Amino acid sequence: MERKNLTIVGGGSTYTLGILMSLIEEKVTFPLKSIRFYDIDSERQRFNAEAAKILLQELYPEVEEVIYTTNKEVAFTGADVLFLQIRTGGLEMREKDEQIALSHGCVGQETCGAGGMAYGLRSIGDMITLVKDIRQYAPEAWILNYTNPAAIVAEATTRVFPDDKKLINMCDMPCIIMESYADMLGCELWDLVPEYFGLNHYGWFTRILHRNGEDLTQKIKDCIINQGFSATSNFIANEPSWQETFKNMQTMLKDNPEFLPNTYLQYYLYPQKMVAKEDINNTRARQVIDGREKEMYTICKDIIDSGTAANANLESDTHGVYMIRVAESVVFNKGYRYLSIVKNNGIISNLQDDAMVEVPASLYSDGVKPYAIGEIPTFQKAMIESQLGYEKLVVDAWFEGSRQKLINALTLNRTVINVPTAIKIVDDVLAANKAYLPQFFNDNK
Template identity: 45%
Template sequence: MLEKQSVVIAGGGSTYTAGIIMMLINNQDKFPLRKLKLYDNDFERQKIVADACDIIIKERAPQIEFIASTDPEEAFTDVDFVMAHIRQGGLPMREKDEKIPLKFGVLGQETCGPGGIAYGMRSITGVIELIDYMQKYSPNAWMLNYSNPASIVAEATRVLRPDAKIINICDMPVAIKQAMADIVGLKSGNEIVDRYYGLNHFGWWTEVRDKEGNDLMPKLKEHVSKHGYAPDVSVDNPMLAEASWMDTYQKARDVYAVDPDTLPNTYLKYYMYPDYVTKHSDPNHTRANEVMENREKNIFAECKRIVSQQTAKDTNIEAGEHAEFIVQLAGALAFNTHERMLLIVKNEGAIANVDPNAMVEVPCIVSKRGYEPLSMGNVPHLQKGMIEQQVSVEKLVVEAYIEKSYTKLWQALTLSKTVPSASVAKEILNALIEANKEYWPELK
């Protein structure tokens, strides 16, 4: 019999929280829980989600003790796993991350370019705070962190909390692997065995096979060369119902064309085609607005409906792909299942010709002893050059945060492939400093 676990979800007021709880409930045979907690520093926002989740748990898994708290000691005491997905500044600050760079003719994106750097400067404080709570109240726990921007956060934790039991993860490769499965006729991305290297939101597949060992790359390349990762037939993928995501999936066709030997992560469009992204962006209505108008509005409305009716029996809240990934990872760490998963880890030779201290995204074997990165060997000049440039950006951001250095943050923005010059970088930086006064350290 599997030992029951205790989990705290940090970022309890997130629009993803209810879906994660649904996934946890649905997987009690694989990852049984004795206790489930929510933690957020925004009481009102968390209460909307928590009140609905309380009803969901009582109806579907009443054996699980449920607590929602804004008190770190209560939330982090007696837990085996911290599942962290916080957003410092919420969606209003995401909107600024996206819209400020656009004023200067530079793409505005949540995790890439100037917006990602701004978000990273905010996220470091929050994630380090969570690690400290975990180490104080449950020192043997693991943190599974999927707070964005994952690469900057991972670099910060490497430098500032090198001994912390933390694994940084991202759901984007999971979503792309599901798109691959749809293309080749598999039911799930879990049926794919892959080789992949790069950074978070910045990587390439070199091999994609099914579990019988059949090579899926030829069929995938043929499809991606024409359609990107978008389906050429209707599939049930709610992500692709949104115009911005459909464009991102389709644009993978042009990213693929730059290197037809590999298959790209969709986010590479921001680095390879920043002019295209900027040209096709509405400076008055960005992705943050889409999220506030759609996912946030719908999830919160459904949570309130559940509370008003005091039942979740007919709820439309479903477990997302990233929630399943988190449960698999936690199960591998708790029960030694030796899952093969894409994680963001210290390089240490996994990509042989890249800085060993870079935080890279590669396949790892996960067990009770933690994670073991698989060797991806040397990578070609195109990928090596792009990776090393972006690694330097991320290291400069973390150094700027620690040293409170205006110059190093200016250097980070200047070095970003999305920014055309040091003068534009300086203008954007000054605007971002003004917008982030409440969240960033004061730069000198």
Template identity: 45%
Template sequence: MDDRKFSVLIAGGGSTYTPGIVLTLLEHIKKFPLRKLKFYDNDGERQKKIADACRILVKERAPEVEFEASTNPEEAFSDVDFVMAQIRVGKYAMRSQDEKIPLKHGVVGQETTGPGGIAYGLRSIPGVIQLVDYMEKYSPNAWMLNYSNPAAIVAEATRRLRPNSKIINICDMPIDIMDRMAAILNLKDRNELVFRYYGLNHFGWWTDIRDKTGKDLMPALKEYVSKNGYWVGGDYDKNTEASWEETFKMAADVYALDPTTLPNTYLKYYLYPTEVVKHSDPNYTRTDEVEAYRQKNVFGECARIVKNGSAKDTNFVSDQHSTYIVDLCTAIAYDTKQRMLAIIPNEGAISNIDPTATVEVPCLFGATGAERIAMGKAATFQKGLITEQNSVEKLAVDAWEEHSYTKLWEAFSLCKIVPDAGVAKDILDDMVVANKDFWPELK
């Protein structure tokens, strides 16, 4: 380590996840020293509610760190070393449409998978590209760590449209699962695991997990997951919402389909869509749950901090998932070659998958970014699923680039979650109306 300190911009400063990320950055300030913390959001009113509270947090816990919040791109993106991007184009109003429109047609309604994920992807592409352009204009040496969803479609778009940009697309879902694996095995944390993993974002499998002595941990994990999924229970899961409890437990059903690997939880939407729809309420989806609980609690706590002028008794806690982001920044800043997952162009990492696919595989991170680690061949089952889903993602980006209704209809129709092209067209037509302020006009 040296005496450098870094300037970090959180793009999407009005997110309810921002306070947890701020606390994580402050808790790891010796590992990753900060000189400046900045927020950017195009919704100034929403960001102000979060920023006013975070300003107090920073002043109390790290007064040496300069804090700024802005809706002006030049102010926000100037003098920045790292951009942490977590935008949601269309906010919760559009997320609700992503979930409820497919359910109206008897299809899984989820914000990052199926028709809802495709719809969200077309909204996210221009937003993320705009952030990349701001960064390159005002801080050309900075790195962007993007965890804006849906990461697979965003990664495919940035691969095509900004192939030389310093953007790394990442996801915290495998991180959460590996934290659970560590808890199941009574290990300190996920950094105790040496893993092999391959697939697409929200669409992957662990093929090998060992501890740092080389001991094979897969047999113990498989035995546990076959019975309990990734549900830990007890104190570990005391604050886990009911919808996530169902998801973690259902990993047992996904595992049963291929007991040679351990699955990402999101595979339940593709492999058991009928079961998912059966347990879904088309009038009260995950968005309603988030707005009723998380959003209300976060904005309420921010208002309380501002009213009291102090955050010393705050109930905000650091976001365990965002430690991954700090690890990535540290690895790049100090060239540590730490092994972590990223969503990157395949280029042979999975040898029998399209080299232009944006896959999720382990990489070594250092000063030049991510160096992919070869995962060998995908098994027949996985290869078939990956090829189909990657084609959906490519068609979605084709549709955005070409303003093509047909390409988007093909993407919806090819998606494993959708039963046939007729249903796909019905959903798409409803989506076109709902997204008229966000999508390009389709021809």
């Protein structure tokens, strides 16, 4: 099997070493010749990359070249696959996003509501520039993007690159939810076949099948309603906020038992409850800064100082394995079936064609082949259309520099709705992001 060249964009991410452990676990089916790391923060990336060199030397010596750089030409030239995991503004701006929303009594979350809007506005420009630069140096490479908020990023990049069949937007959250289903049932994650529809972080599982054909949907519902639900993926299992999120699945399912919900629907269905449990001085972003970020820095430093990864507490995770299996599927034409974010074009027959929907698809070397969903029920359709209007208006606003469209967007978003509140949030978001969003500060905007 031909070995490939991988570039990880956002090499300073706290998720990078987990991805490397997943690459090591999957090296037989997705063998690599080289790994390159690219990040605009050279110092942050250095810790990850120097630790990675030691880790790979010990556990993946078949990788001939490991490079980390802030030079796009070096990072992208010759790449076969690129993983994109950028966070424009870093965790510090994420904390501001969450605090601004909470200060107005609204959901303060990374990808949902006002926080998701702010993060999305910052992400759009960098993502467009990145894809253009990648296509300059690696015109035939696969770009697998899981940068959040994926719905807004996918909407923007599809407008600018409508014909790029090797740019795939996706999210691992449904896969992580299914891992908990699998652990609850005593089977393997990769044995489960999902039927699903919605927008990113805004969808429903209609059925879960075992690959042997058995319909497991009712069994899963019964288990969640009668026993509760917990996060079992090692990617999130040790984080209290994620455990609380998965616990809320029981409430969502009891209140509306038709379909199995995505965890993120809690923010839209119970916004007041979500706000009430938050501490503006200890947001989820602050917990990551004080928790996972410090932990990963310490692990990297220990590996570098000791010259070995033998004592490091590292393991592969579902997030990394999922991305690698997607890459394997498209690079080696395997046709694996995973959820992907694609233009609707009749997939959901009673939803507008230009919606970026998240649905099952088979992934081949000639692109993503989504499965038809047909009509969806009135309740889910109405929810999706409101959220879709919000997402499209946010992207419109970024291209036009329109403050009014941001206000309209938040007015549609179920976490805000109230126009005076939307106005105040938009003004605060724009003030905090002036350096990132100059187009909103021209005359008459």
